[in-house]
Amino acid sequence: MSERIQSKSKSKEKLKAGFISLSIVVATGLITLVFVLHIRKKKLRKKDEEEEMELPTIDFSIIANATDNFSEDSLLGRGGFGPVYKVVN
Known part of the structure:
Protein backbone atom coordinates (compact mmCIF):
# COMPACT_ATOMS: atom_id res chain seq x y z
CA MET A 1 0.00 0.00 0.00
CA SER A 2 2.80 2.43 0.74
CA GLU A 3 4.00 2.07 -2.86
CA ARG A 4 0.56 3.05 -4.07
CA ILE A 5 0.53 6.13 -1.80
CA GLN A 6 4.01 7.12 -2.96
CA SER A 7 2.95 6.60 -6.58
CA LYS A 8 -0.11 8.82 -6.12
CA SER A 9 2.00 11.38 -4.29
CA LYS A 10 4.55 11.43 -7.11
CA SER A 11 1.76 11.72 -9.69
CA LYS A 12 0.31 14.68 -7.82
CA GLU A 13 3.74 16.31 -7.61
CA LYS A 14 4.31 15.79 -11.34
CA LEU A 15 0.86 17.18 -12.12
CA LYS A 16 1.51 20.16 -9.85
CA ALA A 17 4.93 20.77 -11.44
CA GLY A 18 3.43 20.50 -14.91
CA PHE A 19 0.67 22.95 -14.02
CA ILE A 20 3.17 25.43 -12.58
CA SER A 21 5.43 25.09 -15.62
CA LEU A 22 2.52 25.57 -18.01
CA SER A 23 1.35 28.61 -16.04
CA ILE A 24 4.81 30.16 -16.25
CA VAL A 25 5.03 29.52 -20.00
CA VAL A 26 1.56 31.01 -20.61
CA ALA A 27 2.28 34.05 -18.42
CA THR A 28 5.61 34.64 -20.18
CA GLY A 29 3.90 34.35 -23.56
CA LEU A 30 1.20 36.84 -22.57
CA ILE A 31 3.75 39.32 -21.21
CA THR A 32 5.77 39.01 -24.42
CA LEU A 33 2.64 39.50 -26.55
CA VAL A 34 1.62 42.62 -24.61
CA PHE A 35 5.15 44.00 -24.91
CA VAL A 36 5.30 43.40 -28.67
CA LEU A 37 1.86 44.94 -29.22
CA HIS A 38 2.86 47.96 -27.11
CA ILE A 39 6.03 48.49 -29.17
CA ARG A 40 4.09 48.20 -32.45
CA LYS A 41 1.47 50.67 -31.26
CA LYS A 42 4.19 53.09 -30.17
CA LYS A 43 5.91 52.86 -33.58
CA LEU A 44 2.62 53.43 -35.43
CA ARG A 45 1.80 56.42 -33.22
CA LYS A 46 5.25 57.90 -33.85
CA LYS A 47 4.86 57.38 -37.61
CA ASP A 48 1.44 59.10 -37.53
CA GLU A 49 2.91 62.05 -35.61
CA GLU A 50 5.69 62.39 -38.18
CA GLU A 51 3.14 62.41 -41.01
CA GLU A 52 1.05 65.04 -39.22
CA MET A 53 4.09 67.29 -38.79
CA GLU A 54 4.66 67.67 -42.51
CA LEU A 55 4.14 71.37 -43.09
Missing part, protein backbone atom coordinates in the same frame (compact mmCIF):
# COMPACT_ATOMS: atom_id res chain seq x y z
CA PRO A 56 3.64 73.11 -46.39
CA THR A 57 6.55 75.19 -47.66
CA ILE A 58 6.06 78.68 -48.98
CA ASP A 59 8.53 80.32 -51.32
CA PHE A 60 10.45 83.21 -49.75
CA SER A 61 9.59 85.55 -52.61
CA ILE A 62 5.87 85.04 -51.94
CA ILE A 63 6.33 85.90 -48.26
CA ALA A 64 8.50 88.92 -49.05
CA ASN A 65 5.92 90.17 -51.54
CA ALA A 66 3.01 89.58 -49.13
CA THR A 67 4.73 91.52 -46.32
CA ASP A 68 5.87 94.36 -48.60
CA ASN A 69 9.50 93.19 -48.30
CA PHE A 70 9.20 92.87 -44.51
CA SER A 71 8.30 96.53 -44.17
CA GLU A 72 8.21 98.09 -40.71
CA ASP A 73 4.65 99.15 -41.53
CA SER A 74 3.73 95.44 -41.77
CA LEU A 75 5.37 94.56 -38.44
CA LEU A 76 2.80 93.44 -35.85
CA GLY A 77 5.24 92.60 -33.07
CA ARG A 78 8.02 90.31 -31.98
CA GLY A 79 7.42 86.79 -30.73
CA GLY A 80 9.55 83.97 -29.42
CA PHE A 81 10.40 82.94 -32.98
CA GLY A 82 11.12 86.42 -34.29
CA PRO A 83 9.18 89.29 -35.82
CA VAL A 84 5.55 88.82 -36.86
CA TYR A 85 4.29 90.55 -40.00
CA LYS A 86 0.82 91.07 -41.37
CA VAL A 87 0.10 90.24 -44.98
CA VAL A 88 -0.32 93.25 -47.24
CA ASN A 89 -2.44 92.75 -50.34
Whole structure:
Protein backbone atom coordinates (compact mmCIF):
# COMPACT_ATOMS: atom_id res chain seq x y z
CA MET A 1 0.00 0.00 0.00
CA SER A 2 2.80 2.43 0.74
CA GLU A 3 4.00 2.07 -2.86
CA ARG A 4 0.56 3.05 -4.07
CA ILE A 5 0.53 6.13 -1.80
CA GLN A 6 4.01 7.12 -2.96
CA SER A 7 2.95 6.60 -6.58
CA LYS A 8 -0.11 8.82 -6.12
CA SER A 9 2.00 11.38 -4.29
CA LYS A 10 4.55 11.43 -7.11
CA SER A 11 1.76 11.72 -9.69
CA LYS A 12 0.31 14.68 -7.82
CA GLU A 13 3.74 16.31 -7.61
CA LYS A 14 4.31 15.79 -11.34
CA LEU A 15 0.86 17.18 -12.12
CA LYS A 16 1.51 20.16 -9.85
CA ALA A 17 4.93 20.77 -11.44
CA GLY A 18 3.43 20.50 -14.91
CA PHE A 19 0.67 22.95 -14.02
CA ILE A 20 3.17 25.43 -12.58
CA SER A 21 5.43 25.09 -15.62
CA LEU A 22 2.52 25.57 -18.01
CA SER A 23 1.35 28.61 -16.04
CA ILE A 24 4.81 30.16 -16.25
CA VAL A 25 5.03 29.52 -20.00
CA VAL A 26 1.56 31.01 -20.61
CA ALA A 27 2.28 34.05 -18.42
CA THR A 28 5.61 34.64 -20.18
CA GLY A 29 3.90 34.35 -23.56
CA LEU A 30 1.20 36.84 -22.57
CA ILE A 31 3.75 39.32 -21.21
CA THR A 32 5.77 39.01 -24.42
CA LEU A 33 2.64 39.50 -26.55
CA VAL A 34 1.62 42.62 -24.61
CA PHE A 35 5.15 44.00 -24.91
CA VAL A 36 5.30 43.40 -28.67
CA LEU A 37 1.86 44.94 -29.22
CA HIS A 38 2.86 47.96 -27.11
CA ILE A 39 6.03 48.49 -29.17
CA ARG A 40 4.09 48.20 -32.45
CA LYS A 41 1.47 50.67 -31.26
CA LYS A 42 4.19 53.09 -30.17
CA LYS A 43 5.91 52.86 -33.58
CA LEU A 44 2.62 53.43 -35.43
CA ARG A 45 1.80 56.42 -33.22
CA LYS A 46 5.25 57.90 -33.85
CA LYS A 47 4.86 57.38 -37.61
CA ASP A 48 1.44 59.10 -37.53
CA GLU A 49 2.91 62.05 -35.61
CA GLU A 50 5.69 62.39 -38.18
CA GLU A 51 3.14 62.41 -41.01
CA GLU A 52 1.05 65.04 -39.22
CA MET A 53 4.09 67.29 -38.79
CA GLU A 54 4.66 67.67 -42.51
CA LEU A 55 4.14 71.37 -43.09
CA PRO A 56 3.64 73.11 -46.39
CA THR A 57 6.55 75.19 -47.66
CA ILE A 58 6.06 78.68 -48.98
CA ASP A 59 8.53 80.32 -51.32
CA PHE A 60 10.45 83.21 -49.75
CA SER A 61 9.59 85.55 -52.61
CA ILE A 62 5.87 85.04 -51.94
CA ILE A 63 6.33 85.90 -48.26
CA ALA A 64 8.50 88.92 -49.05
CA ASN A 65 5.92 90.17 -51.54
CA ALA A 66 3.01 89.58 -49.13
CA THR A 67 4.73 91.52 -46.32
CA ASP A 68 5.87 94.36 -48.60
CA ASN A 69 9.50 93.19 -48.30
CA PHE A 70 9.20 92.87 -44.51
CA SER A 71 8.30 96.53 -44.17
CA GLU A 72 8.21 98.09 -40.71
CA ASP A 73 4.65 99.15 -41.53
CA SER A 74 3.73 95.44 -41.77
CA LEU A 75 5.37 94.56 -38.44
CA LEU A 76 2.80 93.44 -35.85
CA GLY A 77 5.24 92.60 -33.07
CA ARG A 78 8.02 90.31 -31.98
CA GLY A 79 7.42 86.79 -30.73
CA GLY A 80 9.55 83.97 -29.42
CA PHE A 81 10.40 82.94 -32.98
CA GLY A 82 11.12 86.42 -34.29
CA PRO A 83 9.18 89.29 -35.82
CA VAL A 84 5.55 88.82 -36.86
CA TYR A 85 4.29 90.55 -40.00
CA LYS A 86 0.82 91.07 -41.37
CA VAL A 87 0.10 90.24 -44.98
CA VAL A 88 -0.32 93.25 -47.24
CA ASN A 89 -2.44 92.75 -50.34
